[in-house]
Amino acid sequence: MDCGTRLIKYLLFIFNIFCVICGLLLIIMGSILLKELEKSSNIFSMPVVIILVGCITFVVAFFGCCGVVRGSGWCTSIYVFGMITVLFLQIGLIACLFVQEDQIIRTVEESVTHIWEKKSLDNGYAINSFQIAVQCCGLNSYLDYTYNNVTVPSSCCGSMTGECDANIYKFKRGCRSKIMDILHSNINNIRYSCIGMALVEHVAIILACYFKKGIRTSDNTYIYGTR
DSSP, X not given: OOHHHHHHHHHXXXXXXXHHHHHHHHHHHHHHHHHHSTTOGGGTHHHHHXXXXXXXXXXXXXXXXXXXXHTOHHHHHHHHHHHHHHHHHXXXXXXXXXXXXXXXXXXXXXXXXXXXXXXXXXXXXXXXXXXXXXXXXXXXXXXXXXXXXXXXXXXXXXXXXXXXXXHHHTTOOOHHHXXXXXXXXXXXXXXXXXXXXXXXXXXXXXXXXHHHHHHHHHHHHHHHHTO
């Protein structure tokens, strides 16, 4: 194995270890969300998608690690095939982010509204978690609670327990407008991050193909050199 192939081996190994860790984190995060949001049917698919992405990332990266550590051609081939599949999925996601931006934002808005409307079914767990994560209060404002003679929950102050001070929740924005602003402000960052990831995946595929070629050349040299 020449120096160039060895360098590619170490680069691929580091990259795939990072992907393995990311895959595990996605699986853990998705599992936690699945447990917390299991009663909110409209957003039940979100953690499932996160777990699925995490599993795919983990499996593909695992084969990549095995391929570079063991110098296995078939493991590297599976890795290349997996990365090509992920790359096409990534391109599809990027296309959706550019072409269906309004639909994506509308779907998120509808999901937030659904969480609010169904809060009584899960004792407010989903909306409370959402209010803590997004730092918001009510669907449109804290008045959604007070107008209906409902005590403003502690989640409007960033906690699951205790009472919420009016001096805090009165200055919190509604969750619907807050999440819309977050999406509008970060949609370009999401797009370009996906493009960057796709470019990295493309480079990884090229390096993996070169590494596989290096393995084959090394094996042929060993076989014919010993005759």
